[in-house]
Amino acid sequence: MKLVFLALIPLILSIGITPALSFDFIPEADAIKSKGNSLTETGSKKVCGDKLCSEMDSKHHMKQSDMKTHSGSMDMHAMMERMDKIHEKHQKHMMKSWDSMTLEKQSQMYQKMQKMIEKMESMDMDEHMKMMSMMGEKDHDKKMHKDSGEKHKTEKQTTITSDKILFASTMDYTVTGPEIDSEKGYAVIEIGDGLYWVSDGMYQIMFLTTGEGVILVDAPMGMGEKIQQAISEVTSEKITHFIYSHIHKDHVGSASLLPKDTVYIAHSDTAEHLKMKNDPQRPIPTVTFDETYTLNVGDQTLELSYLGAFHSKGDIVIYSPAHKVIMAVDLFHPNAAPFQFMGITRDVGEHLAVHDKLLAMDWEIMVSGHEPILGTPEHLKFNKEFTLAVLDNAITAMQTTLPSPTYFTDVPQACAELTLEQFPDLKDIEVYPVENCVTMVFYAMID
Numbered sequence: 001m002k003l004v005f006l007a008l009i010p011l012i013l014s015i016g017i018t019p020a021l022s023f024d025f026i027p028e029a030d031a032i033k034s035k036g037n038s039l040t041e042t043g044s045k046k047v048c049g050d051k052l053c054s055e056m057d058s059k060h061h062m063k064q065s066d067m068k069t070h071s072g073s074m075d076m077h078a079m080m081e082r083m084d085k086i087h088e089k090h091q092k093h094m095m096k097s098w099d100s101m102t103l104e105k106q107s108q109m110y111q112k113m114q115k116m117i118e119k120m121e122s123m124d125m126d127e128h129m130k131m132m133s134m135m136g137e138k139d140h141d142k143k144m145h146k147d148s149g150e151k152h153k154t155e156k157q158t159t160i161t162s163d164k165i166l167f168a169s170t171m172d173y174t175v176t177g178p179e180i181d182s183e184k185g186y187a188v189i190e191i192g193d194g195l196y197w198v199s200d201g202m203y204q205i206m207f208l209t210t211g212e213g214v215i216l217v218d219a220p221m222g223m224g225e226k227i228q229q230a231i232s233e234v235t236s237e238k239i240t241h242f243i244y245s246h247i248h249k250d251h252v253g254s255a256s257l258l259p260k261d262t263v264y265i266a267h268s269d270t271a272e273h274l275k276m277k278n279d280p281q282r283p284i285p286t287v288t289f290d291e292t293y294t295l296n297v298g299d300q301t302l303e304l305s306y307l308g309a310f311h312s313k314g315d316i317v318i319y320s321p322a323h324k325v326i327m328a329v330d331l332f333h334p335n336a337a338p339f340q341f342m343g344i345t346r347d348v349g350e351h352l353a354v355h356d357k358l359l360a361m362d363w364e365i366m367v368s369g370h371e372p373i374l375g376t377p378e379h380l381k382f383n384k385e386f387t388l389a390v391l392d393n394a395i396t397a398m399q400t401t402l403p404s405p406t407y408f409t410d411v412p413q414a415c416a417e418l419t420l421e422q423f424p425d426l427k428d429i430e431v432y433p434v435e436n437c438v439t440m441v442f443y444a445m446i447d
C-alpha cells in the first residue's frame with residue numbers, strides 16, 4: 001500500500017495544487033490511521049509511526065549495526081523506513097492542503113484519486129514499479145516546464161523525440177491577454193522553444209523559428225507589415241513557409257506580403273477556393289494535402305490535419321506535438337460567446353464533431369485566431385457545452401412558439417432569451433444571441 005501511495009506522490013504534486021489525501025480515499029485507510037502521526041504527542045512521548053520515537057531510534061541503530069555486519073550490501077529495511085518517513089511527511093502536508101481546498105476542488109481530487117487508486121490496486125508489482133518510474137519522468141518534465149520564462153529543455157521526453165517545450169508562463173495568457181504596445185499595435189511572445197504567438201488583442205497568429213527559416217501560420221489582413229516586423233524583433237531568419245489555416249481573408253489576407261520564394265501550404269479545398277477567387281492577396285498554395293501533412297523544417301515539426309470543415313472551407317488543425325500547442329482558427333472564442341451565426345459556421349454537424357476530435361488529442365494551448373487570450377481544453381469543453389445548450393434552446397423555442405407569420409423571427413428570439421438567461425456573464429453573449437440562435441434553429445429544423 002505504501003508503494004501505491006508513494007507512487008502517487010509525483011503525480012499528485014504534478015497536478016500543481018498540492019492536494020491533500022483523505023484517509024477515506026484509501027481502502028486500507030485503517031491500517032495507516034492506526035499508525036498515528038509522527039508528530040503526535042502521547043503524554044510527553046513522541047509517537048513515530050506505530051512506535052515511540054525512542055524505540056524507533058534504537059530500532060534504527062540496530063539496523064545500522066546490521067548494515068555493518070553486511071558491509072557493502074544494500075539494506076532494504078532501511079530503505080523502507082526512509083520511505084515510511086517520506087510517506088508520513090507527504091501525507092501530513094496533503095491533509096493540510098486538503099483542509100484549505102474548496103469543496104469543488106476536494107470533489108475533483110477525490111474522484112481523481114479514487115480512479116487512480118483503483119487502477120493501481122489492480123496492478124501487480126512489476127506494473128507498479130514501471131508506473132513509478134514513468135511518473136518520475138513525467139514529474140521531472142513538469143518541473144522543467146515550471147522553470148518558466150527562460151529556455152529550458154527537457155532531457156527526456158517519453159513520446160516526443162524533439163526537445164522543444166511549452167513554457168509554463170504561457171498558461172498566464174489563458175487567463176489574461178498580454179499588454180499590447182499601443183504604438184506597435186501588437187505583442188510578440190515566445191510561448192515555447194522557438195514557438196511565437198503574435199496578438200493585436202483581436203487577431204492572433206503563430207510562427208516558429210527552425211534554424212532554417214520561419215514557418216508562419218496565418219497573416220491577417222489587418223496585421224499587414226506588422227507581421228514581418230514582429231518576426232524580425234525576435235529572429236534574423238526569414239519566412240520560408242506559410243500555412244493557411246483556412247480560406248478567410250481576414251486571417252490570411254496579408255499572405256502576399258511574404259518573400260517571393262515562400263512555400264505556401266494549405267488543404268486542397270483552400271487551394272481550390274483560392275484558385276477560383278484569383279485574389280492577389282492570397283497566393284495559390286504550392287503544397288496541398290487532403291488528410292494529413294507533416295512539415296519538418298530545421299528543428300521544428302508541425303502536423304497538419306483536416307478534421308472536417310468545422311467553420312468554412314479547408315479548415316485545418318495545425319499541431320506542434322513537442323510543444324503541445326494546437327492552432328484551429330475560428331472554431332471558437334476562448335471564454336467568450338461565438339461571433340454571429342455560430343462563428344459563420346457552414347456545417348454545424350462538422351463544427352460540433354471537431355470539438356470531440358480535438359479534445360481527444362494531447363495539447364495544452366490553443367491558438368484560436370481571436371480574443372486577447374490563448375485557449376485551453378477547458379475553454380473548448382465549455383464551448384461544446386455552450387453550443388449544445390444553444391441547440392437545446394433552439395429546440396425548446398421551436399416547441400413552445402405558436403405558428404404565426406412571424407414564427408421564424410419569434411423562435412430565434414425565444415431561443416436567445418433562454419440563452420441570455422442561462423449564460424448572463426459570458427463575454428459578448430449579448431452581441432449576437434439572436435443570430436447564433438438562427439443558425440441553431442435551422443440546424444435543428446432542416447439540416
Ligand SMILES: [Zn+2]
Nearest residue numbers: 246248312330
Ligand atoms: Zn474564418
